[in-house]
Amino acid sequence: MANIASAEKRIRQTVKRTLRNKARKSRVHTAIRKVEEAVASGDKAAALAALTAAQPEMQRAAGKGVLKANTMSRKLSRLSASVKAVAAA
Numbered sequence: 001m002a003n004i005a006s007a008e009k010r011i012r013q014t015v016k017r018t019l020r021n022k023a024r025k026s027r028v029h030t031a032i033r034k035v036e037e038a039v040a041s042g043d044k045a046a047a048l049a050a051l052t053a054a055q056p057e058m059q060r061a062a063g064k065g066v067l068k069a070n071t072m073s074r075k076l077s078r079l080s081a082s083v084k085a086v087a088a089a
Contacts, residue, residue, distance in 0.1 A: 021064075021066045024060070024061050024064065024066050025061065025066055025067065027057055027061075028054075028057055028058055028061045028066075028067065028072075031050070031053060031054035031057045031058065032054060032058070032075065032079065034050045034053075034054065035047060035050040035051050035054050035079050035082075035083065036079075036082075037050075038050045038083075039079075039082045039083060039085075039086050042086060042089075043086075044083075044086050044087050047082075047083045047086050047087075048083055048087070051079055051080065051083045054076075054079065055076060058072045058075065058076055059072065059076075
């Protein structure tokens with residue numbers, strides 16, 4: 001256990017940041033899952049709406065450093081391609 005005030009503060013900050021990051025990561029994963037489910041159902045409008053909702057959430061997580069930027073870029077690209085394939089079909 002920390003005996004120094006600054007160390008105690010860092011522990012409090014870490015707990016808050018961990019919870020915030022966990023919530024943000026969960027929102028991203030939920031958004032991705034919704035897009036994938038819409039694509040699997042073959043509903044073009046729902047897939048496009050889900051992708052439109054997921055994109056800012058994914059980019060925000062990457063910008064905050066919660067998830068790696070290249071990973072989010074790759075996932076977003078693949079989701080876009082899958083939605084585009086549903087729209088074409």
